[in-house]
Amino acid sequence: MSDLDLTPYNLIALSTSGGKDSEVTMIKVAEAARKQGVLQRVIAIHSATGAEWSCTEDIASKIAKLLNIPLYVVHPKWTIPDYIEHRLRFPDMRRRFCTSLKTSAIDKLLRKFFPATAPSKILSVTGERREESSHRAKLSEFEPCTRLTAGQRQVFHYRPILDYELGEVWETIRKSELLHHPAYDMGNERLSCALCIFACNRDLWNGARDRPDLKERYLRLEEQTGFTFRHKESLKQILAGEKEMEPCPFQMKKQK
Numbered sequence: 040m041s042d043l044d045l046t047p048y049n050l051i052a053l054s055t056s057g058g059k060d061s062e063v064t065m066i067k068v069a070e071a072a073r074k075q076g077v078l079q080r081v082i083a084i085h086s087a088t089g090a091e092w093s094c095t096e097d098i099a100s101k102i103a104k105l106l107n108i109p110l111y112v113v114h115p116k117w118t119i120p121d122y123i124e125h126r127l128r129f130p131d132m133r134r135r136f137c138t139s140l141k142t143s144a145i146d147k148l149l150r151k152f153f154p155a156t157a158p159s160k161i162l163s164v165t166g167e168r169r170e171e172s173s174h175r176a177k178l179s180e181f182e183p184c185t186r187l188t189a190g191q192r193q194v195f196h197y198r199p200i201l202d203y204e205l206g207e208v209w210e211t212i213r214k215s216e217l218l219h220h221p222a223y224d225m226g227n228e229r230l231s232c233a234l235c236i237f238a239c240n241r242d243l244w245n246g247a248r249d250r251p252d253l254k255e256r257y258l259r260l261e262e263q264t265g266f267t268f269r270h271k272e273s274l275k276q277i278l279a280g281e282k283e284m285e286p287c288p289f290q291m292k293k294q295k
Contacts, residue, residue: 042071043071043197043199043291044075045068045071045075045077045080045162046075046076046077047160048077048078048080048160048161048162048195049080049153049159049160049161049164050082050149050152050153050159050162050163051068051072051077051081051082051148051161051164051165052082052083052084052145052161052162052163052164053065053068053081053082053083053084053143053165054083054084054085054086054145054163054164054165054166054232055083055084055085055099055102055103056085056091056095056099056111056166056168056231057085057091057092057095057099057102057220057230058098058166058229058230059208059209059212059219059220059223059230060166060168060200060203060208061136061166061212061218062102062212062217062220063200063203063207063208063212064164064199064200064229065102065103065108065167066105066106066164066211066215066217067079067199067200067211068164068199069081069106069107069108070254072158078107079110079118081108082108082109082110082111083099083103083108083109083110083111083184083219084111084112084113084145084148085099085100085110085111085112085113085140086112086113086114086115086140086144086263086280087112087113087141088114088115088118088119088137088140088141088232089115089118089119089120089121090119090120090137090232090233090250090253091232091233092220092222092230092233092234092246092249092250092294093249093250094220094249096112096158096221096222096251097167097231098111098218098219098220098221101218102217102218105217105218106217111148113145113147113148114144115140115141115143116140116143116144117140119140119244120253120256121185121256121295122140123257123260124256124260127260127263127264127266127268128235128264128266129236129260129266129267129268129269130236131236131269131270132197132199137232137235144187144268146187149163149194150187150192152196152290153192154192155190155191155192156190156191157191157192158191158192159191159192159193159241160194160195160197161187161192161193161194161195162194162197163184163187163194163195163196164197164198164199165196165197165198165247166198166199166200167198167200167201168200168201168202168203168204168208169201169202170204170205174214175201175230177200178198178201179196180197180198180199180201180202181195181196181197181198182195182196183195183196184196189214190210199239213286219264222242222246222249225239225245226241227242227245228241228242229242231245232246233249233250233253234246234247234250234253234254234257234268234274236268236269239278240277240281243274243277243278244277244278244281247278251278254274254278257274258274258275261273261274261275
């Protein structure tokens, strides 16, 4: 994480999913803000989309409280499951409406805090890491956020753990002695929606056990529409193949 000067910003807004990368982002920014005397300007925002693990909001809230950061929970206009049923198909790589639903609710809150007519400088902080995907490998650590900058409101996007590798993430959590999301103790590789089209099979099985209501909605949609959860692969097939699944890495056990 680079030594960014946080003092010019009226608001430092951390987006949190309750997962490991969000947690490390919160830890590092809270530490820097405390040293620079601006911790009171830091907030965390969790976008509750209706598709998360059942305990995610509670975990995000507990982590924020332990770091002395207020947490705001926002809700998109549509929940992700409702919007999937409305569209009669699942998101895919080209149509990631799930992401836009999540971020639009966060953007709305930031606009409410600082209208374009009020002079302000906002830092929007997220926890992407380069090693996660080829797309994220191309992201910038710091850049203007054009979708939110308007009038006298200036917004900048900051990704403080962009160059972190997985071992650094878990080492930071260990040293902090904070709790982490229990999905990782079940073997999850990543944490997003309980049933995410980009998740590995073990993550999907764990998510289906935690959110049987979501599983049944998606299975019903597949049956009614003929559209599969992933390209040429149905959720029904994925869940039925639990015994043959290749396990995702259990990251906490792998890091020494």
